[in-house]
Structure formats: C-alpha cells, structure tokens
Amino acid sequence: MKPSLTLLTLAIATGTTAGAKLAQTPQMGFNTWNSFKANYNESTINHITDLLLSLGLKDAGYNHLLLDEGWSDMSRTADGYLQSNQTTFPNGITPLAERVHSKGLKLGLYGDSGILTCGFRPGSWGYEERDALTLASWGVDYWKYDNCGGFQAMSNAPQERFSLMRDALERTGREIFYSVCEWGFQFPWHWGGGIGHSYRMSGDITASFINETGCPCKTAYCLNTGYAGCSVTSIMRKMREISVYQKPGHWLDMDMLEVGVGDMTVNMQKTHFAFWAALKSPLIIGADLRTLKNESLEVLTNRDIIALNQDSLGKPVHFVEDVSVEGSLQVWAGEVKGGNVVLIFNEKSYPQEVEVSLKDLGLGIERPVRAKELWSGKSWGKIDSVEASLGAYQTLVFRISR
Known part of the structure; x- marks a missing residue:
C-alpha cells in the first residue's frame, strides 16, 4: 500500500531529529532468519512477540523483533512502493508494528x-x-540493509550505496536504527561507524562452534572474507585485530547468536554468548523460541553477562596475546564501569588446568582485587591470579572490582 501523505507527515512529526543518538549500547533482540528463513507469516510473528514476553527475554533486554528476508512481496506496487507479502501479511506492516509497540x-x-x-x-x-519514508510511515524502528542482489548497484562502492540510505532514513525525522550488513567487505571498521549504528564485520555465521568449511579467511584483514559459514571461533579470531574500533553509536556486528541452534554443548553456548557480550556485538537471538531449551534460555538471560554488553563505557575486551597460548588458551580483558572484565577460554576439546596472573594483563592490577565469576555467580574473594580447571571449550568470565 502506498503510504499516505498523512502517515508520512505523522512519521516526521512524531520522530526524533536526525541527530538523535541511537545505539549508545549494542542492540538486543530476535531475528527470524535462523528459525524460519523466508517462511513466516503474521501469525508466526504474533506468536514470537508473545514469547519474547513470556520467556522473560524482553525483561532481559531483548526489545527488537526483526523480520528478515520474507516479509515483503516479490514486487513493488504499481506505483513503485514497497509492500508486504500479500499472502502472509495481508493486513500490511502498520497493524503489526502497532501490536509490537503495544x-x-x-x-x-x-x-x-x-x-x-x-x-x-x-x-x-x-x-x-521513497523506501525510507515508507518505513517511517509504517512505524518501523529498525532497518537491516543487506548487500545481496546488487547487480548494477554493486558497481558502486558500498560506502556510497549504504550512505544513500543512511541519509534517506535521517531525513524522515523518525528514529530508525540502521544495521549495515555488507559482510565485512572493504574493511568497514574503517568507515562503517560514520554510516551505520552497527555493521557486519564478517561473512555469515554458522551454527558450528569450530571446524567450519565455508569461511576460508581466518583474519579480519583478508581480501577473501568468505560470504558464509564462519564458525563462532573464526569470528572471534577476526575480532582480535579490530575490536578496538568500537565505541557507543556504532558497533561491530558479529552476526546472530547461535545459542540454542545446532548441537553446541552448554560450554560452547556460554563461550559464544560471553564473547559476543564482552566484545560489544549486538545480541540478536537466532534460535527458535518455540522450542528453545531451558539450558539455552538460561544462557541468553544471564543478567551479569548481558550487563557486560550493555555497560555504559562501551569498551570491548581485547585479546591479551602475551598470556594466551595459540590453539590452546585465549585470554581477553578490558574495562567496564567500576572495574575490569577478564575472559579465560579453554580452546581445547578436553579439560585443562590454567593459571593466569592478573598483573600480566595490562590492566594496572598490582595487588589482589575482588573477583566474581559471572557464569557461576560466585565471588572468588580477593585474588591476584586465576588458578582453575576448565572443561572442554569452557570460558570463565570474571568481573574485577577495584
């Protein structure tokens, strides 16, 4: 349906100014792609809306419901406007947005x-x-903008293509979160922050924790970034080089969470979630909420881990190479409001005994400090080192108080 002048005027009148500050912390929510691909309808989305509330996910901070590929019709209206799929969303997007907002x-x-x-x-x-005004008239709050199907447009640089939509969204006057999804091509951490509130830094994630086959490039600065099939650990590896580019207002998007998808162990799911949180990636659930296991729900709703992601300083952890052991042990550390966070990841498929001195992490820790391990919720008292046995692919996460 063509947006009316009244609706467009209302969208502009009720929206915020173009200079409004979105994304002061990474976005959280649910995306339809992993669970449904393009096969979902209005009833499906209403059910997911209700599950976000009943499962406690909204209360934990997951406040975006994101319809990926599949919501729109295969063609525009006769006069060139976007329209919803006339079979699966016959009532259009506006009533759906109103229900979601309610x-x-x-x-x-x-x-x-x-x-x-x-x-x-x-x-x-x-x-x-035209499309930006249509989104505003419908009451849309978030726009994920992909890089597929470019054909003629792909001859234009992504900086140009994605900037055009940024400008159009800002001119609507409505506050719309802009999620740039161009898969890490042309190293967007050098320019994406001036365009999107978040921007993808890699090819698509897969439900594999390790051993992917479709992500040949294991570093961020690699011309063959790989379109799809990147495992959790491959994406973590890429972030070693580029986590420093993040700050409030624009975030490196490590792609959707695979917690509750595939056959990851609980330790794998906890490691995955902890690193996405501490590296300040958007936390976007990809699992099917209708069949989500309690163990996965507990991972996704751990308030202490979520707090790392939503910390007001907005500083991601960094890889501490001097105390890590390639292929065996990864140590990451960083600053949060009121202290520090330390992640110790056993990269092996079997248990390991580890010992990590806090004074070697470059955090300025010279004496024992209070530490709480966030997955167990237990205080370790005052410590100057971590000595522990880590299970296969387990990560301990410590919040340090000075």
Missing part, C-alpha cells in the same frame, strides 16, 4: 542496497528516499 517492543525489517534482496525481492537501489 508490547513494549520495537519492529525491524530487512532490505537491500542493491536492485534485489538475497531472496530476489525488491531492493532499494534508486528508491532510497
């Missing part, structure tokens, strides 16, 4: 910077202004 959540949609989306639906190349 539950205290925000609604996100998916589009593309090329002529077509990844699923060969209409992209926004050449329609940026």
